Amino acid sequence: MGSATSDTPASAPTARGRKPLTDAAETGLKIVVVGGFGVGKTTLVRSVSEIRPLNTEEVMTQAGVGVDETDEVAGKTTTTVAFDFGRISLNDRMVLYLFGAPGQERFWFLWDRLFSGTLGAVVLVDTRRMDDSWYAIDRLEHHGTPFVVAVNRFDDDSARHSLDEIRQALALPEHVPLIDCDARVRTSGKHVLVTLVDHLYQLALAQESTP
Amino acid sequence: MTRRPVDTGAPDRLYTVTGGRSRADDSFDLVTLVVAECQPSAGMQSEHVRILELCRHPTAVVEIAAELALPITVIRILLGDLLAVGRITARHPRLAQSAATHPDTALLQEVLHGLRNL
Numbered sequence: 001m002g003s004a005t006s007d008t009p010a011s012a013p014t015a016r017g018r019k020p021l022t023d024a025a026e027t028g029l030k031i032v033v034v035g036g037f038g039v040g041k042t043t044l045v046r047s048v049s050e051i052r053p054l055n056t057e058e059v060m061t062q063a064g065v066g067v068d069e070t071d072e073v074a075g076k077t078t079t080t081v082a083f084d085f086g087r088i089s090l091n092d093r094m095v096l097y098l099f100g101a102p103g104q105e106r107f108w109f110l111w112d113r114l115f116s117g118t119l120g121a122v123v124l125v126d127t128r129r130m131d132d133s134w135y136a137i138d139r140l141e142h143h144g145t146p147f148v149v150a151v152n153r154f155d156d157d158s159a160r161h162s163l164d165e166i167r168q169a170l171a172l173p174e175h176v177p178l179i180d181c182d183a184r185v186r187t188s189g190k191h192v193l194v195t196l197v198d199h200l201y202q203l204a205l206a207q208e209s210t211p
Numbered sequence: 212m213t214r215r216p217v218d219t220g221a222p223d224r225l226y227t228v229t230g231g232r233s234r235a236d237d238s239f240d241l242v243t244l245v246v247a248e249c250q251p252s253a254g255m256q257s258e259h260v261r262i263l264e265l266c267r268h269p270t271a272v273v274e275i276a277a278e279l280a281l282p283i284t285v286i287r288i289l290l291g292d293l294l295a296v297g298r299i300t301a302r303h304p305r306l307a308q309s310a311a312t313h314p315d316t317a318l319l320q321e322v323l324h325g326l327r328n329l
Contacts (some may be wrong), residue, residue: 018278020268021244026272026302028242029322048329054277059225059284084274091326097242097271117240117304119314119322146313157303186329194326200317208316 014108019051023085026094031196034100035124036132040152040183041100042084044124047189049086050096057082098193120200121147122192127161130169130202137170145205146198148177154184225285228258232327233288236294244269245290259290261297264297 045053084100099115121140123162125133133149140147147210149168161169163178172178177199182188239245247266250260258279266280276286293299305318 018265021270023268025269028240028244028302028304030242030304046235051229054274056273056277057282059282070241085277087274088325088329089273094325095242095244095271098326107321119319123311125314148310186242190326194323196316197319200314201323203321204313204316206230207313 003091010133021089021095022092024086025095027094029094029096030092030099030115030118031096031193032101032118032121032145033124034101034121034136035152036129037102039124039126039129039132040154041124041141041152043109043182044097044150044183044189044192045086045100046151047186048088050089051087053084053086053100055082055084074139080120082090086158089180115145120196123125123149125149125151125166125170127151127163127166130166133170146196146200148179148192148199150181150195152183153180154182165187177200221223224316225282228256228281229285229288232288233284235284236291238303239272239287239290239301240304241283242271242304244271246270246286246300246302248300249298256289259293262286262289262293263298269302289321 033044035041045176059080081102083102086098090096090097099118101115123133123136123140137147137149149170149172150164151163153160161179166172167178175196177194179192181192194209245262245266246269247263249263252264255263258281261279262275265275272283272286272290274281275290275295279286281289290299294301305314
């Protein structure tokens with residue numbers, strides 16, 4: 001029968017070199033990295049993560065609006081969405097998870113379901129495919145999720161646009177931080193995260209000072 | 212990525228793992244940290260055994276899903292089983308699952324400090 005895996009003995013979980021958290025770890029936090037296909041989301045996650053990025057998936061069992069990957073299971077329409085994540089232990093108690101999420105319109109339901117309660121988001125932009133960024137920015141604004149925009153300058157961009165030009169092209173308001181980065185470089189990835197959290201801090205500060 | 216047999220895509224396998232249930236315990240966030248409160252015992256479902264082994268140290272729901280190569284929903288169902296009988300405890304994230312509540316400055320300062328020390 002097809003359920004043999006339910007009865008097989010479990011293998012040792014440490015065999016694959018897992019790096020466990022400290023026993024004091026108590027607070028998980030989330031930051032989402034969104035952007036179009038191939039823009040370097042996983043590269044950014046990898047550059048700052050303390051573990052090799054892992055991949056997991058969610059099976060969605062709701063009516064697929066604009067979803068192209070469906071099959072019929074037990075009378076329900078399901079779709080499977082995969083996403084990558086990495087991890088940063090901030091201190092003994094706090095651990096930050098970074099999720100790389102596809103930014104395309106057909107994945108809107110993944111965001112709604114999985115990424116509620118995030119600190120904020122990084123929109124990773126490839127200037128040659130700026131179209132992919134608009135939808136992500138629109139959704140984040142709609143959600144009220146604070147975000148920064150990072151332009152991944154991962155190769156010699158022949159028609160190198162200035163940040164001002166990019167801000168204009170994306171119709172990005174002045175208060176949203178916009179920076180250059182190289183997703184492959186750890187210090188650059190770290191700078192992107194610091195920029196986001198600093199932005200969140202300024203927002204929280206402003207909110208706390210207005211009763 | 213290598214996939215274990217249970218994840219080869221056949222939905223009936225997932226059906227078997229969860230005993231046919233499809234409604235998950237929504238209290239488990241992706242980053243809820245799960246801690247085992249006991250050793251696996253004889254006769255337990257193998258997925259429950261693996262979760263208890265993984266969670267000897269705090270482990271996030273999303274990491275459990277990746278390690279077991281099972282969808283998040285299935286993991287939530289399995290964790291709900293273990294929680295109901297006191298075999299695990301859950302450390303839920305402090306942030307409410309709503310975009311309307313923003314984190315406080317003290318928390319963000321700790322995050323900033325942690326990031327700058329990387």
